[in-house]
Amino acid sequence: MTVTIKDIAKVAGVSYSTVSKALNDSPLVKEMTKRKILRTAKEMGYEPNLAAKQLVRKKTEVIGLIWPTIERIVLATLVTNISKAFEETPYSMILSVDTHETAMDTFKKFQVDGMIVFEETNSTAITQENIPIVAYGVSGNAEPSYPIIDANHEDSMHQAVGYLHKLGHEKIAYVGHIDTEDTLQLEKVEGYQNAMEQHGLDKETLTIDTAGLDWFDGYTAVEKVLSSKNKPTAVIGGSYDISNGILRALQEKDFQIPEEISLISYDNIPQMETTEIPMTCIGVPVQILAEEIVHAIIKRIETDEETAQVHKLFPTLTERHTCGPAPAH
Amino acid sequence: MTVTIKDIAKVAGVSYSTVSKALNDSPLVKEMTKRKILRTAKEMGYEPNLAAKQLVRKKTEVIGLIWPTIERIVLATLVTNISKAFEETPYSMILSVDTHETAMDTFKKFQVDGMIVFEETNSTAITQENIPIVAYGVSGNAEPSYPIIDANHEDSMHQAVGYLHKLGHEKIAYVGHIDTEDTLQLEKVEGYQNAMEQHGLDKETLTIDTAGLDWFDGYTAVEKVLSSKNKPTAVIGGSYDISNGILRALQEKDFQIPEEISLISYDNIPQMETTEIPMTCIGVPVQILAEEIVHAIIKRIETDEETAQVHKLFPTLTERHTCGPAPAH
DNA sequence: CATAAAAATAACAACGTTGTTATAAAATAT
C-alpha cells in the first residue's frame, strides 16, 4: 500500500488539493499548515507517483543518454560525470546501451524530455525527432539540427606544444592513432603538426603512429619513439590509454621521468591523478564537459530557441609530475 | 498533439473503451471492429502513453540495472546482452551508473518492476527493499534474500584442465590475478588447483600471478611463464583481457600457437572470436548468462515464490584455434 | 414472433497527480 496525497490529507485533516500545493511549496497555503503537511508526509513515508505527475504535467524531467557501443574508459567517465551533473538539477538520467534507433524508441516510450547522443564517427542520420537532442563529439557535421558539444582538439595541441617548448623541449613527439578515418584522432594530429610548425619545430620524424587506441598500442610505440634518430625529449600521448602504455614502457626501460623524458597526455580525467606517476595532461576536464552537456540539453529543453550550433570547449592543461625542463644535452 | 485512444474512437466511430480493448487484443471485441480499430490506430500514428497505463496497471514493465563502477569489457558485454535479451520480453531495461543507493532511488521513482544488481566484491547491504532483485556474481553470501546468478568457476577450471590434459598437456599453467581479496578470482585459482590435483598434475610452479586484471598484466606475466624451469605447454588465462595480453606476448616471442603452446581463456564472450588468433575459451557464454539473469528477474516478478537461491551456471568450452595437442618433447 | 441467452459495445469509475474554480474564514474598510 503506497501512501498517496489523499492518505496524507486524511491524516493531516485537510483536503488533498491542499496537500498537493503544500508539497509543491505553493504560496497559496499557509506556512503553518504547509509545515504540518510536510511533516506528516515525511512521517508516512510518502513518495510521489511519477506516473501520475507525468500524466498531467506532460514532463518527465528525465533525460535519456544513448550510450554508444562499448567504449574506452574516458567515455565511461564522461557518462558517470554527466550522471553526477544531473544530480544538481531536477532532471534524472537514464541510459540505454542499444542502437540509436532502439534507444530512441525506448526513450520515446518513456517520454523523456530530451536526449544526449554520443555521436559515432559517422553520425547515423538521427531521425529528425521533435524531441530536444544534444550531441557530444564529432563536429564534422556542417549543418547540425541540434547543438553539438565538442572539445577544441586543435587548441589542446597548441597548448601542449607551447607548454613543452617553454620548458625547453624542442624534440616533441606525438604518439597516437594516426592512420584512421576517425575525425577525432585526425584533428589531434593536425593540431599537433600545426602547433609544431608555428613554433618552428620539426614534426616530420616525430609523428608516431600507434595504429590503435589501446594501452598496448602506446606501449609498443615506445620502441619506435626511441629508435628514431631524432630521439624526442618530450612525448604527447594521444589518449589516456595510449599514454599509460607509454608511461609503462618508459618506466620499464628505466627512464627517469620527467628528468630524462617528459610525457603529457591528451584527455583530462581524474584517473590521470592515479597513474603510476601522476600524469600532466591536456584536455577539457570531463567534469566541465559533463556540465556543459547537461547545461546544453536543459537549455535546449527549457527555451525553445533553435540554437543548433557547435560549441567548442577550451581545454585546460593540468600540471602533475610527468613534465619537466628539457634535459641539457 | 499526441493521439489518444479517444481520438481513435472518434475516427473509428466506436467508444474509447472499445478501442482500449481492441488495442489489447481482448476477446470481448469483434474481430472485424478490432481490425478496423487497429488499422486507424496505425494510420493515426498512435503511441500508447506509458504513464497512463502505469497509473492504472501498477506495473511499469521496466527493469533497472545498476551498472557497477566502470568495468571491464566482459561486464559491458554482459550488459549489452542483457539489454538484448529483454527485447524478447515485454520488459525494457534502463541503466543507472550511480551508486547502489542513488540508483535504487532513481529506480524506485520510476517504479521499476525489478532490479538487477551487479554485486561488488563486498556486497554493500542492499537495503531490504520490497522490490524484486536479482544479483549477478559473488555467491559468497550465505543466506541471500534474493536470487544470485553466478557462473560455476570451479567447473570451468575442471573442464579446461581436463580438455588440455586430454590433448596430452601435462604442464598446464594458470595465469591470473591471484593475490587479491576478489572472491571471483580466488574461486578460479582454487578451481584450477583442485583440477590439477585430481588429474595428478603438478600445479605449484605453474600458478602464476599477474597481480592485476589488465591486458598488460597478462602481457608481462608471460616472462614469468617462460622463465619458469617448469615451462608449460599450455596456459589458462584468467580473463579475456589477461589472455589477450598473453597472446600478444607469445606472438611477439614468435611462438607457434597452438603448435608450440596452447592457450585457453576464461570468459566466454563473442569477442573471443576476433582476437589475433581466435581463442579457445571456457566460461558461461554471456548470452546464456544474460538470458538466465533476465529469466530470473522476470520469474521473480511474476511469481511471488520466495526463491532466494544461488544459481550456478555451467560453463561451456568453445574450441577455436589456440589449443592443440601437446608438442612432443 | 415473442423471449431468453449470448455477444458486442458503450458508459463510467478508478489510478494519483496538478491546476483551476468555488467556497469559507479572516482581515479590512465603511
Place this chain on the structure above:
DNA sequence: ATATTTTATAACAACGTTGTTATTTTTATG
C-alpha cells in the same frame, strides 16, 4: 455592525489508460 476585500482551504475536472458494470444489438430457442 455590515459590506468588501484578501487569504486559506476545499471541490472538482482534467491527464490517458484499464477493467468492471450497464446497455444495446445480435443470435438462438420454443
